[in-house]
Amino acid sequence: MEFIISPIGFIESPFEDKDESPIQPSFSDAFGTVIIDPEYVEGLTELDGFSHIILLYYFDRASSIDLKVAPFLDDKPKGIFAIRHPNRPNKIGLSIVQLVKVEKNKLLVKGIDVLNGTPLIDIKPFVPEFDIKGIENTKIGWLTNKFRKEEGE
Secondary structure (H helix, E strand, C coil), X not given: CCCCCCCCEEEECCCCCCCCCCCCHHHCXXXXXXXXXXXXXXXXXXXXXXXXXXXXXXXXCCCCCCCEECCCCCCCCEEHHHCCCCCCCXXXXXXXXXXXXXXXXXXXXXXXXXXXXXXXXXXXXXXHHHHCCCHHHCCCXXXXXXXXXXXXX
């Protein structure tokens, strides 16, 4: 089965090259602007009541599909579904960013980590009660040694 997803806008950011962009939103203090196409502006109603939003976008400059890649934080190749590298089969990216301001069809956001001009697929409100239930019992696989101390250390 194939289907078509069309952009609903695009993302402006200070990053023109992948080597200058942060590896994830949590590593970024950069501001960006999400520009929504005019026909979707009505869908922004009441979005300004949220502090954070989830951006879904298309990695339009990803060069290939790679099922194993050495991620930014490790030298050993991992399966593409165990990392967040852009060279994915469907090239869909996700970033949770702070929503600073909504003005007509423009959203000012903080914590942007995408390249300038990236096509936007969708926006969803970030709701901790929906999105992070059970966070205290999460496992982060191969990233454990990068961010968490093991018991007894």
